[in-house]
Amino acid sequence: MIRTIRALLLILIVLFTGQVAFAEEEATQTNTTTHSEEFNAGKFVIEHVSDAFEWHILTIGETHISVPLPVILYSSAKGWNIFMSSKFHHGHETYNGFRIEQEGENEGKIVEVNEQGEVIDLPVDLSITKTVVGIIVSVVILLFIFLNIARSAKKNAGKAPSGMQNLFEPIILFVRDDVARPAIGEKRYEKFMPYLLTLFFFILVNNLLGLVPIFPFGANVTGNIAVTMVLALFTFFITTFNTNHHYWKEIYNPEVPWWLKFPIPLMPIVELTGVITKPVVLMVRLFANMLAGHLIVTVFVSLIFIFAKLMGGPAGYGVSVVSILFSVFMVLLDVLVSFIQAYVFTLLSALYFGMAKPEHHH
């Protein structure tokens, strides 16, 4: 239900912001004499949810305040190049033959250019981007919390839990008793517990930190498809390496009428597609949900500026009340969605683990 509403909103917003961005472009073209950067809602929203080589905190007038992040490049011509992203001056300058492409098919990527400014190569880019920093921050928090809990669990052995242990134990128990046990089965669930717990808390912490709009939080980590792809790949490989022959038999030789398998292996193709679809669905679901949440909140905020620009300042103030109310509502909804998505990803992973070694029953 929430997802369908969310999808409709997303479509509306994409259409809306697209139009606004288009209108903005025309406006800026006619107004090139004034150098001041006009507010561009589409750009603003997209920048907020996308990855970047620097962590932009705020802009006061003409001054951009941002935290430079390390750029790590490898090109066949120049070898390894490691430098801070501040050398690019927010993408305005070329450094050491590298520059951030501002438009075209490589927009946002770092390209290698020659002295004439022509693109000659795409270097291998292993930069510590905003998303990677977001991951590191969340990981530090995760390690801090759970190493602490482990310590107090060891110290309080046999006693009642205390402090942070008390807060997280119900969640750990929930993952164990309501996710892993029923989905995987009493015999094998313990083996998967470390992965499922890490997965759950990684997603949950990143979802929640993504809602905190203050540096060093607020990076759109779980709304980045590369991150969700890695998580889905972990689930996929763990599933694949914990199978038995029933699992593969169900795929390559399922018990269906023979003409579904010969001469065209229809069912095997369907089953094999299912194997691939599962991690893809995991990846897309988490990514789309979190991205949509971030998009909606930023769009509500940019509405204020759009109205202020179209109809003057007072309209902006008027809209800001509505916008802020909607934003608050959406952020609260996103808190809920954060938990739901962490739960869903973990539950589905557990179900796939459980299905990978089915008990033979007929």
Added chain:
Amino acid sequence: MGFVTPDYGTIFWMLIIFGIVLFILKKFAWGPILKALKDREHSIADALNSAEKARKEVAGLKAANDQILTEARREKDVILKEARDIKDKIIADAKAQANAEAQKSIEYAKQQIEAEKAAAINDIKKQVAELSVIIAEKVIKKQVENPQDQEALIQDMLKDMKLN
């Protein structure tokens, strides 16, 4: 950077970081935490089990106590009954003995009375005889003064004697 094209740099770092975190947490966090949870569950289950066992033991003890009590009560009843029987027997015996004793006393008394009676009768007889003799003496003395009367008397007496 496009939204739906995963960036390989991010994938690279994510793989490394998530792998390391998974390893560290698995080794240093989830192990101890899950073990602590399990241990606590076991200890709670054990405590509950032993409480249940203790409860059963107490119930068993109570049953045994009840049994002992009922047995004691039964024994008491038996003893009381026996005592009552003994008492009745003793009373009956005593009564019988007393009766016998009394009978004996009465018997003895009767005998005594008989003996006394016989003695008294003998005594009376003796006195009567003596009295008779005295009276007879006097009568005779008086009658003998007259010879005819004497004769008549002797005749009379002789007549009596014959009859005897």
